[in-house]
Amino acid sequence: MALATPVFAASTRGFDVLHYAATLDLDIPAGEVRGEATLRFRADEAPLPRLLLDSGELVIDSATQNGKALAFERADGKLSVTLSEPLRAGAETRVTLRYHGKPGHGLEFAAERNEVYTIFSTSQWMPSVDAPDERATLELALRLPKQLQATAVGQALPSRRLEDGRVEHRWHLRTAMPGYVYGFAAGPYQHAVQSHGRNRLHYYAVDRSPPELRQVFAATGDMLDFFAGRAGLAYEGDYQQALVARTIGQEMAGLSLMSETYGERVLDDPTQLGLMAHEAAHQWWGNRVTCAGWEHFWLNEGFANFMTAAWLQHAQGEEAYQQMVTGWRTRVLALREKGTDRALVFPDWNKPSADDRTVVYQKGALVLHLLRQELGDEVFWRGLRAYTQAHDGRSVVSADFQQAMEAAAGRSLQPFFEMWVYGVGGEV
Incomplete structure (x- = not known):
């Protein structure tokens, strides 16, 4: 069913990143990263003159394409790289970036523990596309002191000893995933x-x-x-x-x-x-089935919260589930008393407040609980399973979930979704 309410689809970028290959030198005492990343990407439907990436607080030292230096500009956390010539639609090429930085967030250095790890903002340690609908594979190498262990996304590959005594740890993520779920941790584990x-x-x-x-x-x-x-x-x-x-x-x-x-x-x-x-x-719910834009972030976080409660119901009993539901309801009522309750689908997600996050996490979970009550367990779980299977490895908007649940229910759920997903909702 077509929805009257806009779904705020992600904007087009003009290119699709297919693969990242990054090598990072991590100086934990100094809190500094130096890196080299090669991006393989394809132009979409029109010639592509430049590559626009998120680059956080990183300082870009050079950009090259087939060994040829490229012009680039960096401002407000964005990196614009002018290609040697416009890339024709459907064609692929590679660009290599060298960079360094001391990011204030996203890459966490705990020097007192000799530890380093990532938190969400991949563009703070590798120029990349932060948008959740951009999926790519990844090769990652970390150069670390030999006494440290490391873990990261993807399949671990054989490490190698460097001439300076450090160890290069390597991984290959062979399934395309959104960049925000890339990451690693290293320390004396x-x-x-x-x-x-x-x-x-x-x-x-x-x-x-x-x-x-x-x-x-x-x-x-x-x-x-x-x-x-x-x-x-x-x-x-x-x-x-x-x-x-x-x-x-x-x-x-x-x-x-x-x-x-x-x-x-x-x-x-x-x-x-x-x-x-x-x-x-x-x-x-988040990694394999991912919101197409942060406006639909509840499809990640509301789902994870609700599924947490469902597992607690399975593992610890009904009381544990109902305690979660009561907590969600209490948080939503507090939002309404403050006048900060809002629809689950946001017109933008540029500067979310703590209350906005409560909407996405707690209210999103509560809405799934209410839908479960509306449909009954058999229909609800059948619909959620069909939704997850149909969109595995894809980006989704709220309408995709609605359509799957309507198919399972055999009827329109437009009134429920208009009230609870696209509207503020009714009595909780």
Whole structure:
């Protein structure tokens, strides 16, 4: 069904990045990165005169195409590279960038722990396209002191010893993924590994022994199995989790980061598994099925919050699920009292407030709960599974989810979506 409400589709860029290959020299005491990245990309439907990328706080030292120096400009976190000649529609080429920087965010250096890790903003350590609808494969190499271990997205490749005594760790992400789920962590980690079916589960931390790591992450396999069942899509590859110095938690492609403090909390109270489940749920809702633009961010975060509650219902019982629902409802009522409640689909997502994030995370989850009540479990889960399977590896807008749920229900859900997704909503 065509919606009367705009869906705010992502704008066209004129090109499609197909692959990134990056090598990073990481100086943890200095908090500095030096890198070289080669981007392979294709022009879309018209000749492409320049490449426009996000570059954060990075300083660009050079840009080349087939060994020839290119002109470039950098301003307001954007990098514009003028190609040697306009790239004809459908043609591919490569551009290599050399750069350095001390980013204030996105790449976190915890010098006191001899640790470095990423948080969301890939363009702070590699010039790239930040938009969630841009998917590409990745080759990543990290050059680090030999005493450090590292984990990153993709399949680990053999490392090699450098002449200066450091080690170059390498990975290849062979499935195209949005750039914001690229990342890594490195430090003097202890490491535990467990087999789970055809997959291996890897755990890393500075402060936790391997037995403690297995205790912290004991429920990981059950989470992956539960989400795979609800999605109708098996988890693919190894899954890695690391406890780092400080983070609210981050999902990446096959890798999740949480804080050492969170790991300690789980050891003290093994029921405190919500954050771990949230990041695991993103492996399907967020990574494999991704919002086409941040205006539809609730399709990532509202889904991960709701699926966390669904797993808690499965693992800890109905009371745990209802506690989550009550929390969402309380947060939405607080927004309404402040006058900051709004529709789930945003006209833009340029400077989201804390209240905007509450809409996306907590209200988004509550709306999924209300839809579950509206449809009943059999229809709801069948529709969600069909939606996830149909859009695996793709970018979506809210209308895609509506269409899948309408197909499962066998009727229009326009009134529900107009009220709760495109409107502020009714009584909670």
